Amino acid sequence: MATGMNTRLKNWLLTIHLYGGLIFFPYLVIFGLSGLHLNHDFAVFQEQQIWETQETQHFTFTHTEDKQILADSIKHALGLIGWAPWWDQYEKDGIFYNSVIHFGAEYRMELTLATGKLQWRRRSKGWGHVLHSLHFLGEGIPQASLLINSWQYYQHASVLYVIFAVLSGLWLFLRRKTERVLGLWVAGIAFSASLFYMLYLYLIG
């Protein structure tokens, strides 16, 4: 009975371990590349700085002292996704300046308050930066599509999967009689050393 349950459990764990790995394969690779980039600053993952698009159009708006309301109304009028950061909003010589940003692009706007002339330009941050950003996209982007905003759930699930995969992988390995002793030594020493090291940094540093 116990052997049967153990075998069933083993098969379930192996199935989830295996198929979960296929489901979360892209995130694991992205996370690995992104982690390396954080330490080494690879050029391929840096933001592109080329402004690609520039347009002018008329914008009808209600005058307001609240810069955030005005910035948000410009964002909605242009159908943009992302955030309109307050630190990029200012008025100078009758022109209101603001921006909208998200992980894939940056927009800069200039609204002539007297005439309603709106000039805006777009900078794509490039595929490398977008790939790196998927590491951090742990929340929804305002006004973004379901496709983009579903990524946060995929990311959360990936985190849980990795924790499961490490622990289940250890359990599956320890069921094998051969290599068990060596595996336990390697895992035990490595795990203890990692924990001790982090504690050392915390307590003594």
Added chain:
Amino acid sequence: MYTLIRKVHVYSGFSIAGFLLMYFLTGFMLTHHQWFGEGEGKEEEKTVQLEALPEVLGKEGISYFRETFYLKGKAERPQYRDNGEVMLEYQKPGTRYEVLIAPDRQTAKIHTFHESAYDVGVVLHRMHGYGGGGLLYDVYIFMMDLSSLSLILFAVTGVFLWLKLKLSKGDPLGIALLVLSIGYTIGVMYALLLA
């Protein structure tokens, strides 16, 4: 070949499991900070006299404060402000020091933050870049690099093991899952690039 790849998959996992688990557990804390509470640490501030401060603040300046005032942790590059002040930061898990050097370079304020458990997790997760903390912290950063490499290794060797184990017997579910996951990721990237 299968056996070799399997051994790489398993033993690289065991070697780095501790750091990998830490990275993902602290990442989980970061994305669910409302569950853990950001906590309030304690703060202290003191003003100190500076003697023999190096003229050029950089590695020498970082070492000066570390040795003279026993500041520990990984240091960031000095930040120069418009008013002539210079800010140096040292970070170790659990404690952060902000050193604000006065424009006349005669005194400095050292602000010490004793951080909460949540902040310790954040620091362990976010420490990046070699340099600024000596060998102790460079080894930590190297372990983070190994964790990142191991993730890529797991993913790739895992797919290889699946190919050998299952695909040869036919595995439409596995193929579908792999194609869907890669297609989904490319779709999200494409949507962000176009938006």
